[in-house]
Amino acid sequence: MKLNTILVPIDVESCPLEVFSYINQFAGDDGAKITLLHVSKLNIVAPENRLYPELARELEALLRRLQTKFISPRLDSRVSVRFGQPADEIVAEAGERAADLIVLTKHSKRRSRGWFHVDVVDEVVAAAPCAVNVVRVNTRFDCRSDWGRADAVVEAINAAKSYWQPETIYATA
Numbered sequence: 001m002k003l004n005t006i007l008v009p010i011d012v013e014s015c016p017l018e019v020f021s022y023i024n025q026f027a028g029d030d031g032a033k034i035t036l037l038h039v040s041k042l043n044i045v046a047p048e049n050r051l052y053p054e055l056a057r058e059l060e061a062l063l064r065r066l067q068t069k070f071i072s073p074r075l076d077s078r079v080s081v082r083f084g085q086p087a088d089e090i091v092a093e094a095g096e097r098a099a100d101l102i103v104l105t106k107h108s109k110r111r112s113r114g115w116f117h118v119d120v121v122d123e124v125v126a127a128a129p130c131a132v133n134v135v136r137v138n139t140r141f142d143c144r145s146d147w148g149r150a151d152a153v154v155e156a157i158n159a160a161k162s163y164w165q166p167e168t169i170y171a172t173a
């Protein structure tokens with residue numbers, strides 16, 4: 001199966017760095033397009049219309065930094081930010097991009113912090129318009145708070161006991 005478009009949802013506050021090694025190996029030299037997606041779930045009504053564009057710019061900058069540092073330059077990659085319910089927005093993005101594969105991460109711990117936890121994985125697998133690959137990860141890198149530390153990225157990767165353990169789940173459309 002040739003993969004043309006791979007969607008990789010990333011929570012920038014609990015980013016699994018080892019997933020990038022997996023993506024770079026998995027995409028190979030086939031010219032796959034990689035989309036890094038962050039979904040922001042806001043439980044507020046924005047007091048001003050400028051809140052969403054400002055937040056989107058901040059999140060895009062973090063995704064671009066991840067893209068530059070960790071996605072192989074030989075791959076065609078882009079970033080996307082959406083607002084709403086994570087599972088719904090991941091499935092919508094996959095449909096709009098005609099994704100061939102969604103690569104989700106699931107932390108090895110019982111429950112992940114943040115929005116990207118077992119319930120979201122289950123919902124995406126059930127509704128995905130394409131194949132879904134779930135990768136067990138160990139690292140959690142908070143781009144917003146940890147990026148200032150010079151060695152934070154290296155420390156987070158070294159802290160992982162294993163880099164990835166894929167579980168391929170094929171969702172039917």
